[in-house]
Amino acid sequence: MEDDKLVKRCQVGDKEAFQELISKYHPFVYKFLIKITANEDVAEDITQETFLKLIRNIEKFDVHGKAKFSTYIITISKNCYIDYLRKEKKFSQDLAIDENINAEDINTNTESIVLEKIYSKEVKKELENLSEEQKLAIKMKYIEGLTLKEIGEKLELEPKTVKSRIHNGIVKLRKIFEGGDKL
Missing domain, CATH: 1.10.1740.10 (RNA polymerase sigma factor, region 2, helix turn helix motif)
Incomplete structure (x- = not known):
């Protein structure tokens, strides 16, 4: 107020x-x-x-x-x-910007922070170092713009499993960018 x-x-x-x-x-x-x-x-x-x-x-x-x-x-x-x-x-001009990014709880929302960087070449390079499952789930969610349910249907997985893969991949990316570590 x-x-x-x-x-x-x-x-x-x-x-x-x-x-x-x-x-x-x-x-x-x-x-x-x-x-x-x-x-x-x-x-x-x-x-x-x-x-x-x-x-x-x-x-x-x-x-x-x-x-x-x-x-x-x-x-x-x-x-x-x-x-x-x-x-x-x-x-990267070939990526669509996800205008639905919710910055509401930016201090605790790891995904928002990594999402901002997903458009840079550096992140795209580091994305390749994730496991195939994490990389695919993140690309489908943030680059293709699919929902967890749609990704789950395509990969024949439960949406909770997809969400977990995305979360774990983003946590790994965040560690790289906060500490400069390699995977």
Whole structure:
């Protein structure tokens, strides 16, 4: 509720409210971007771009809608990161972007963090080091956009088994990117 009041003040041009909002969310956005970029300078640049876009588009946030403000700002930062990847030619044009990524619980959602990186060449390379079962399940879910049920039907597996393979593969990928370890 506090965020809604702050956003309403921002929407009417209250500069102090903007400063409060930025102070409150800068660490949240920066930490998210550090996790997906693994580069402090890039994370800071994208954080700045995120807040510039937020300031320019604050009126688009519906304080009475379903989405939390934290989800809105993480979505902006995710899109800024994707723009950065495109500019750096690290974005693979043949992959479809899954616009249904839920950034709601970004601090605990390992899948969201890895999903952001799945479009980079580095992750595609590391994906090849997973077991065939994990690699196939992850590709079908995040690249082909299939549901757990659809993957299960194609592979003749229970959806819970598919979910487990995806989860375990993503955990392995996360360990690689957090610690620089090889599988």
